[in-house]
Amino acid sequence: MxxxxxxxxxxxxxxxxxxxxxxxxxxxxxxxxxxxxxxxxxxxxxxxxxxxxxxxxxxxxxxxxxxxxxxxxxxxxxxxxxxxxxxxxxxxxxxxxxxxxxxxxxxxxxxxxxxxxxxxxxxxxxxxxxxxxxxxxxxxxxxxxxxxxxxxxxxxxxxxSFAGYVIWIGIADESVIGHHRWPADVAFLGGGSDTLLGYPLPGANGSLAPGKRRLGWAWYDSSRNDLLRSSGSVKGSVVRHSLMPAGIPNTTYRELAREARGLFPAPWSHAILDSIERRAVIGTPIAExxxxxxxxxxxxxxxxxxxxxxxxxxxxxxxxxxxxxxxxxxxxxxxxxxxxxxxxxxxxxxxxxxxxxxxxxxxxxxxxxxx
Ligand SMILES: Cc1cc2nc3c(=O)[nH]c(=O)nc-3n(C[C@H](O)[C@H](O)[C@H](O)COP(=O)(O)OP(=O)(O)OC[C@H]3O[C@@H](n4cnc5c(N)ncnc54)[C@H](O)[C@@H]3O)c2cc1C
Structure with a gap:
């Protein structure tokens, strides 16, 4: 113990x-x-x-x-x-x-x-x-x-108050997505209605050894407020709850995968696609x-x-x-x-x-x- x-x-x-x-x-x-x-x-x-x-x-x-x-x-x-x-x-x-x-x-x-x-x-x-x-x-x-x-x-x-956008977040294992060109630092990518914050993380046991690390990603998206409202995740100006993996529609997962391929380079796109494939994505409407x-x-x-x-x-x-x-x-x-x-x-x-x-x-x- x-x-x-x-x-x-x-x-x-x-x-x-x-x-x-x-x-x-x-x-x-x-x-x-x-x-x-x-x-x-x-x-x-x-x-x-x-x-x-x-x-x-x-x-x-x-x-x-x-x-x-x-x-x-x-x-x-x-x-x-x-x-x-x-x-x-x-x-x-x-x-x-x-x-x-x-x-x-x-x-x-x-x-x-x-x-x-x-x-x-x-x-x-x-x-x-x-x-x-x-x-x-x-x-x-x-x-x-x-x-x-x-x-x-x-x-x-x-x-x-709801700030007008959602963050999709996920974490992927290096052992799954590969470790060529592993990022040394936090990355800011994108623009327009999509911004990605990517960050290298230690493995689940704290390991920084190649092959054991993880990549975290947070995708700021201001184009899906209709989904947040129709799912009840946002009501009026109040954020009520996050969209958990099972509550994100398959059509949204497919759209996110398509957009990630076009918007973000490897290894970030790989991390996002892996999280989407595992249905291990959470959508958090941002409040202030x-x-x-x-x-x-x-x-x-x-x-x-x-x-x-x-x-x-x-x-x-x-x-x-x-x-x-x-x-x-x-x-x-x-x-x-x-x-x-x-x-x-x-x-x-x-x-x-x-x-x-x-x-x-x-x-x-x-x-x-x-x-
Ligand atoms: C998507 C996202 C990304 C973030 N990224 C960062 C970051 O990069 N860097 C950073 O510094 N911070 C970040 N934050 C913020 C950070 O996580 C929080 O500021 C920090 O964890 C403190 O949260 P908290 O414990 O005050 O509140 P919470 O984590 O919200 O915890 C509140 C707790 O209270 C419980 N509770 C609520 N109502 C009741 C009730 N009526 N009775 C009993 N229990 C109740 C809940 O179950 C929960 O356990 C992020 C937050 C989000 C949502």
């Missing part, structure tokens, strides 16, 4: 629990916050609606050393080692998830959906969809771009959210619940790490109190707004290209 080793890479070690928190959402943002809070001595209950199956994810830029500093995670001891630089969502998630498992201050309750948040002068609570109330000193919403916790904090500005608040008394939001930038910024994950760090710093100074969450908001709001706004000019011009 995997045993976790948590060296003192940050400034705070475990001590007796000092305060309690509920973290809503156990994806990357929630896992990082829970680990950061536990390192300040806070007892954390995580509430996650899914059971870890059906997870999807692309590639992430992991700033060197930041993850270790916040979580205390020794990245050399996790099942899928984290290389500096670009990593897959699954490798990062696997490492964080392994760390949670053996943390005595963190309890994870899966298959539990939060439907409402409330608070009074002394505590904050979540109400689950089966009517259970769970209370703590503070509630942290890490529940993603369609956040329920955000509704409590910003009832007048609750929804992220510029926050006006990050906290209200005993409740705060982090990660995509707090700010949703276009993935073209490449910074959503790093920004979530900075949120977790700022939250832990504020709680170290102020305890699990409204003042601490107010200080967290002051530390992060401007940067979060700037990040999303920096991507909006790309989104506006890209979405117009097929209009």
């Amino acid at each position: 995997h045993t976790k080793h948590r060296p003192m890479t940050g400034t705070v070690d475990h001590h007796d629990p000092s305060g309690t928190a509920i973290v809503v959402g156990a994806s990357l943002g929630g896992l990082m916050s829970a680990l950061a809070l536990s390192r300040t001595g806070v007892q954390v209950t995580m509430v996650e609606r899914s059971d870890d199956t059906g997870r999807t994810g692309a590639a992430l830029h992991v700033p060197d050393g930041l993850l270790e500093r916040i979580t205390g995670l020794d990245t050399s001891e996790v099942p899928q080692p984290l290389a500096p630089g670009i990593q897959t969502w699954f490798a990062v998630h696997g490492a964080l998830r392994a760390a949670i498992e053996t943390d005595p201050l963190i309890e994870l309750r899966q298959n539990t959906t939060v439907s409402k948040v409330s608070q009074d002068a002394h505590s904050a609570s979540v109400i689950t969809s089966n009517g259970q109330r769970i209370s703590a000193d503070i509630v942290i919403g890490a529940d993603g771009h369609r956040s329920t916790v955000r509704r409590h904090i910003s009832p007048d500005n609750p929804d992220a 959210y510029v926050p006006t608040r990050l906290a209200r008394d005993r409740v705060a939001i982090i990660g995509d619940a707090a700010h949703v930038p276009t993935p073209m910024t490449g910074s959503g994950f790093a920004e979530s790490l900075y949120d977790a760090e700022a939250l832990a710093d504020a709680i170290t100074d102020g305890g699990t109190t409204p003042i601490a969450l107010h200080n967290y908001e002051n530390a992060r709001l401007r940067s979060a707004r700037n990040l999303v706004q920096s991507g909006q000019s790309f989104s506006r011009s890209f979405a117009r290209r097929s209009a």
